[in-house]
Amino acid sequence: MPPSHATGHTPQTAPYTSIPPHFHTSTLLAALITLIAYHRGSLSPSGVLGALVVGSLTLTFGGWSWALLLAVFFVTSSLLSHFKESEKRVAAEKFDKTHRRDLGQVLANGGAGALVALFSVLAPSPLWFPLFLGIMATVNADTWATELGTLSAGPPRLITTGRRVDAGASGGVSPLGTAVSLAGGLLIGFTALIGRRERSSWPVVLIAGIAGLAGSLFDSLLGATVQLIYYCDNCCKETERKVHKCGRLTRPLRGLSWLNNDLVNLLASLVGGLVALALWLLLNKRRMH
Numbered sequence: 244m245p246p247s248h249a250t251g252h253t254p255q256t257a258p259y260t261s262i263p264p265h266f267h268t269s270t271l272l273a274a275l276i277t278l279i280a281y282h283r284g285s286l287s288p289s290g291v292l293g294a295l296v297v298g299s300l301t302l303t304f305g306g307w308s309w310a311l312l313l314a315v316f317f318v319t320s321s322l323l324s325h326f327k328e329s330e331k332r333v334a335a336e337k338f339d340k341t342h343r344r345d346l347g348q349v350l351a352n353g354g355a356g357a358l359v360a361l362f363s364v365l366a367p368s369p370l371w372f373p374l375f376l377g378i379m380a381t382v383n384a385d386t387w388a389t390e391l392g393t394l395s396a397g398p399p400r401l402i403t404t405g406r407r408v409d410a411g412a413s414g415g416v417s418p419l420g421t422a423v424s425l426a427g428g429l430l431i432g433f434t435a436l437i438g439r440r441e442r443s444s445w446p447v448v449l450i451a452g453i454a455g456l457a458g459s460l461f462d463s464l465l466g467a468t469v470q471l472i473y474y475c476d477n478c479c480k481e482t483e484r485k486v487h488k489c490g491r492l493t494r495p496l497r498g499l500s501w502l503n504n505d506l507v508n509l510l511a512s513l514v515g516g517l518v519a520l521a522l523w524l525l526l527n528k529r530r531m532h
């Protein structure tokens with residue numbers, strides 16, 4: 244049993260000899276949260292399947308302290324997607340998905356974390372947790388920036404050239420969006436600090452904040468350069484959607500044909516995870532000297 248999991252269970256609970264009953268509890272809990280999210284309109288039917296898989300894997304293999312990070316992401320992003328809906332409607336047309344998250348979107352946000360939880364049991368190491376922390380910080384940071392950054396008063400600027408772009412455009416960044424994504428990462432760090440008690444100290448908050456910001460900036464960088472972007476000839480607008488809000492089929496405008504928005508989110512989360520891992524190693528190395 245890896246020490247990183249020690250605080251994930253109550254002392255009375257046997258470690259991984261108890262996987263089957265633990266798995267049932269995890270699935271039941273994931274099912275409950277998923278059902279609520281579905282009724283709130285946060286998930287599509289395929290998204291329900293994805294959330295069940297991601298939720299039960301993360302809780303079963305990562306334990307309560309890991310699943311808490313997933314829950315904070317899931318709950319805050321669902322709440323934010325309903326926040327100031329009317330103001331965001333115009334910008335929302337540019338996004339690949341509405342706020343009913345489908346299977347691809349759920350796996351793009353939670354899939355990497357669930358796999359890391361699984362690997363942490365298959366090949367125990369204290370390094371899986373910072374990787375997971377950075378992944379969750381990034382998906383939270385990026386989702387917060389997407390949901391709230393579009394409310395920015397001024398138009399965002401393209402991360403590469405600084406050219407002004409429309410609100411919600413891929414690759415656009417704004418001071419508000421950047422501040423919000425830092426906050427989204429920091430919240431994941433605070434949650435880790437609370438959830439892991441004596442095993443984490445305040446640097447996890449900083450690590451999650453930096454990793455989340457780095458991951459979501461990487462997401463914007465891909466959005467501005469190689470991500471597949473479509474164009475709606477009917478509305479004369481760029482979009483991440485294959486079928487535009489107006490119902491018309493869009494045409495590919497720029498980017499790599501295989502690099503859709505979901506894959507960009509997944510890659511960005513891995514980058515955030517690696518940033519967190521690097522910072523974690525750096526801090527521990529300094530402590531040893």
Ligand SMILES: [Zn+2]
Pocket residue numbers: 475476477478479487488489490491
């Ligand atoms: Zn259109």
